Ligand SMILES: NC(=O)C1=CN([C@@H]2O[C@H](COP(=O)(O)OP(=O)(O)OC[C@H]3O[C@@H](n4cnc5c(N)ncnc54)[C@H](O)[C@@H]3O)[C@@H](O)[C@H]2O)C=CC1
């Protein structure tokens with residue numbers, strides 16, 4: 326059994342991804358701040374609604390509960406479910422930005438199996454990049470069960486906790502950077518007369534293709550860029566202008582701002 330406390334952008338994306346991967350809807354339980362929101366989500370997806378977070382943890386038992394509420398709400402939720410989770414031996418997975426295992430553990434019983442995860446919103450289409458960090462109390466079998474959940478919604482790696490802030494910027498936040506980039510590509514194309522919907526589809530497919538090429542190629546991204554830029558050609562004219570406008574430096578600054586914000590949350 327797996328439970329999702331919170332069915333918002335990320336809890337919803339994960340639950341949808343797990344269901345799309347073929348999980349039995351009867352084995353997926355959801356709760357939300359507003360019980361009606363959980364019922365609506367359950368009705369739409371086939372998952373089981375719980376009327377409270379403790380009811381959800383009771384239903385999940387020694388399975389996995391993903392806490393998918395905003396970071397400021399995590400402590401209250403953990404304290405609310407603590408007793409039931411301790412009795413059941415539930416594996417608690419937090420996906421909250423910035424909250425370290427040691428901070429999370431303060432709200433749970435000593436030895437409670439606890440996992441820190443950082444997925445991204447592409448989990449809904451089973452294309453997340455997720456980092457996992459396990460507390461010492463998570464058994465190898467429980468680790469495998471958690472990995473299975475995140476494998477169902479994309480790629481995953483196990484990462485030392487000290488790298489979570491940079492990972493969060495690079496994989497958790499960067500979909501928003503990329504959506505902003507695709508939107509800017511669209512705007513430029515619309516300015517030249519292309520219909521918006523067509524421009525978005527073209528730009529998104531081009532971004533997906535480029536990302537897949539990076540993953541499949543032995544070449545670095547810079548070397549791949551050279552394969553597109555003919556001397557004196559159209560591409561290099563565009564790249565030079567992007568760099569004049571500070572494109573690369575802007576990306577580095579954006580990533581650093583996300584890293585700093587994440588470190589300040591803990
Ligand atoms: N949105 C994203 O792309 C990502 C978000 N995260 C993390 O995921 C967590 C959730 O973020 P979002 O989904 O964006 O937020 P959201 O605002 O879309 O969803 C929050 C959900 O939590 C529920 N909730 C709030 N208080 C609750 C309570 N006491 N009991 C039960 N449910 C409660 C709400 O009903 C809602 O379903 C955050 O901690 C965030 O750091 C991590 C990676 C990516």
Ligand SMILES: O=C(O)[C@@H]1CCC=N1
Nearest residue numbers: 421422493497498499
């Ligand atoms: O910005 C946020 O709240 C979350 C954390 C990682 C991605 N989105």
